[in-house]
Amino acid sequence: MKFFVDTAEIDAIAELNDLGMVDGVTTNPSLIKKSGRDIIEVTREICAMVDGPVSAEVTATDAETMIAEGRKLVEIAGNIAVKVPLTWDGLKACKVLSDDGHMVNVTLCFSANQALLAAKAGATFISPFIGRLDDINLDGMDLIQDIRTIYDNYGFETQILAASIRSVNHILDSARIGADVITAPPAVIKAMVNHPLTDKGLDAFLSDIKAAGIKIL
Numbered sequence: 001m002k003f004f005v006d007t008a009e010i011d012a013i014a015e016l017n018d019l020g021m022v023d024g025v026t027t028n029p030s031l032i033k034k035s036g037r038d039i040i041e042v043t044r045e046i047c048a049m050v051d052g053p054v055s056a057e058v059t060a061t062d063a064e065t066m067i068a069e070g071r072k073l074v075e076i077a078g079n080i081a082v083k084v085p086l087t088w089d090g091l092k093a094c095k096v097l098s099d100d101g102h103m104v105n106v107t108l109c110f111s112a113n114q115a116l117l118a119a120k121a122g123a124t125f126i127s128p129f130i131g132r133l134d135d136i137n138l139d140g141m142d143l144i145q146d147i148r149t150i151y152d153n154y155g156f157e158t159q160i161l162a163a164s165i166r167s168v169n170h171i172l173d174s175a176r177i178g179a180d181v182i183t184a185p186p187a188v189i190k191a192m193v194n195h196p197l198t199d200k201g202l203d204a205f206l207s208d209i210k211a212a213g214i215k216i217l
């Protein structure tokens with residue numbers, strides 16, 4: 001399973017990247033706004049740091065302008081994935097940009113039928129939003145499972161990029177189902193290390209190290 005980091009914060013990406021935890025990055029207009037940075041400038045910095053795909057989202061809603069924006073975004077670096085919304089115009093832009101040979105991430109996916117359309121339009125990634133479905137009392141993991149089944153039934157190569165991840169259990173469940181990629185905020189990825197028995201066990205070892213005066217260096 002690939003790990004993408006869902007942020008436009010350079011320091012947070014760098015910390016995880018140094019550990020080999022970053023297979024790619026996803027941004028969106030809200031994350032760019034939060035960073036307070038210029039989209040082109042910050043995206044260029046991220047692309048220079050990370051080898052894998054870096055998703056940068058278009059701002060237009062009509063296909064023609066989305067395509068023009070996508071063509072400008074891919075000039076930033078060779079690892080840009082153009083992010084387009086799951087609308088009819090977004091699918092048109094996806095088809096054109098994919099046919100041009102660019103990576104396309106179709107975002108704001110909330111149904112398996114939408115995911116089927118994105119795959120038909122040649123999307124490299126489909127981004128189903130788990131957390132936002134959970135927010136309205138639907139089960140986001142059911143969507144991941146449905147898309148996995150449908151894509152496997154027909155051999156679609158579009159990668160399932162589980163997005164809107166809010167908890168470590170979202171990551172675990174996505175891995176169980178076989179999502180190709182998860183994108184999560186840095187804090188959620190870092191929280192995967194936590195276990196109370198690890199803390200308890202380490203406390204006991206530290207106490208014995210002190211009591212026995214064990215030294216290595």
Ligand code: E4P
Pocket residue numbers: 006026027028107127129131132163164165183
């Ligand atoms: C994915 O590409 C999106 O940027 C992101 O996962 C959305 O997450 P949110 O629902 O927590 O805003």
